[in-house]
Amino acid sequence: MEPFSVTLGQEDWDAELGGWRCPALRLPGIRVEEVVSNGAAQDSSWYQSRPEFGLLKWIRGTPPARVVVLVRLTEALVSKRSAQLWKRLAIVLPFVGTVGSAFIAKGCDTFSGRCLSWQSAAQGVVPERPFDAGGYEYADKLQGWPLYVCRAGGMNADRPGKLVPGYGCMIAVNDTEIQMTEYDVLIGVDARTGWVSSAGVIPPRALRAGHDPHGPLYVCRAHYETGVQIGHVGTGTGHKCQVSFGGRAFSLDDYEVLSVKQG
Numbered sequence: 323m324e325p326f327s328v329t330l331g332q333e334d335w336d337a338e339l340g341g342w343r344c345p346a347l348r349l350p351g352i353r354v355e356e357v358v359s360n361g362a363a364q365d366s367s368w369y370q371s372r373p374e375f376g377l378l379k380w381i382r383g384t385p386p387a388r389v390v391v392l393v394r395l396t397e398a399l400v401s402k403r404s405a406q407l408w409k410r411l412a413i414v415l416p417f418v419g420t421v422g423s424a425f426i427a428k429g430c431d432t433f434s435g436r437c438l439s440w441q442s443a444a445q446g447v448v449p450e451r452p453f454d455a456g457g458y459e460y461a462d463k464l465q466g467w468p469l470y471v472c473r474a475g476g477m478n479a480d481r482p483g484k485l486v487p488g489y490g491c492m493i494a495v496n497d498t499e500i501q502m503t504e505y506d507v508l509i510g511v512d513a514r515t516g517w518v519s520s521a522g523v524i525p526p527r528a529l530r531a532g533h534d535p536h537g538p539l540y541v542c543r544a545h546y547e548t549g550v551q552i553g554h555v556g557t558g559t560g561h562k563c564q565v566s567f568g569g570r571a572f573s574l575d576d577y578e579v580l581s582v583k584q585g
Contacts, residue, residue, distance in 0.1 A: 330378065331388045333451065341372070341379035345450065346393055348376045348487075353394050359386040376468075438529055439510030440473070445503055446488040453508040455541075455580075456517075457484060459549030459567070469552050471531075471541055471580075474502035479534035482541045483566065484552040492566050494553055499566030508541070517543065517578035522561045527582040534558045544577035555579060 330342040346352065354371045357364045357378070368382040378391060441449045448470060457469030469484040472491035483493035483502075491505035508531070518525045524540060532539040536558030543552050544563045553565035555577065563577035 328391045328393060329388065330391060335385070336377070336454070339375075339377060339379070340381075341370075341377045342389070343376060343451075343454075344378050344391065345376050345448065346391075347371060347373040347378065349373075354378070354391060355394050356392040358390045358392065359388065364389070438508060438531060440506035441509045443472075443485075443505060443507050444490075446486070446490050448485065448487045449507050449509055451509060452485070453511055455508070455543060455552055457543055457550050457552040459547070459551065467549075469549070471508035471552055472502075472505045473508075473532045474505040476500075476502065480532040480539075481534060482531045482539060482552070482554040494564040494566040494571035497571050499569050499571055511580070514583050515580060516583045518581040518583065520555075520577055520579050522575060524555060524561060525579050525581045528579045529581060531580070541580040542577045543580075544574040546572060546574060 328344060328346045330344055334342040334344065336343055347354070352373055357366075357369055364386075365382075368380065370379040370381050372379055378389075443449055452470040455469065455471045457471075459467050459469060467486065469486060471482060472485035473480055473482045474491045474493055475481075481493045481495070483491050485491050485505065485507055489501065491502040493500050493502060511529075515529065518528070520542070528540045530538045531541045532554060534556065537556055539554040539556040539558070541552065542555040542563035542565075543550055544565060545551075546565055547567055551565035551567055553563050555561060555563045559573060562573040562575055564571055564573050566572070
């Protein structure tokens with residue numbers, strides 16, 4: 323197949339991992355042919371493609387502010403993949419065009435006046451440049467499975483949960499983990515938004531992200547088992563962070579809430 327290019331900039335840079343997040347690298351049969359910066363091809367010893375993490379890692383000196391990555395899908399390999407496998411990998415790329423047509427909604431919090439931007443998706447698809455919530459499971463942030471913030475409706479509620487790439491939005495309901503195939507993904511937050519530690523008290527500047535019959539719900543994250551899980555918290559959860567893992571739901575006392583930081 324013909325090669326295509328992906329532009330990566332500061333908005334894609336992950337300082338903790340030392341590279342650019344590039345969902346295109348997760349596609350099966352992908353190969354990086356060249357990395358260009360300021361019109362010049364970069365030495366291949368300066369960067370490292372990590373397709374299993376969707377990461378282009380810079381390994382020499384100060385990284386450039388913006389690079390253009392020339393990649394190619396090997397047609398022979400792609401032809402062996404079924405549609406189900408493509409769905410499992412769940413990567414949405416700019417050149418596909420689905421991102422531009424997807425519905426984007428903003429949910430505003432009446433307390434802080436700040437808005438969260440959500441993008442509709444389905445079947446485990448991860449939109450381009452989702453909000454990096456720092457969630458993961460099965461190992462650490464670099465080697466584990468990344469998790470993103472999602473929300474899904476049903477059962478008289480709209481609950482935040484974790485988006486597992488290739489599977490769907492997993493939400494905790496009562497004692498059960500439920501997989502939702504249609505959902506919204508958090509893609510944008512206010513610049514002053516961050517995680518605020520909580521011990522059973524919802525921060526006053528927490529951002530509303532959903533609701534249940536008992537009132538508003540907020541996005542929370544907490545360490546559990548093999549990673550950092552993403553869930554929801556509210557009056558209906560007893561002010562505990564309700565997360566899901568392995569088919570079950572768990573209520574945790576020690577957690578962080580997505581909020582607008584003061585200052």
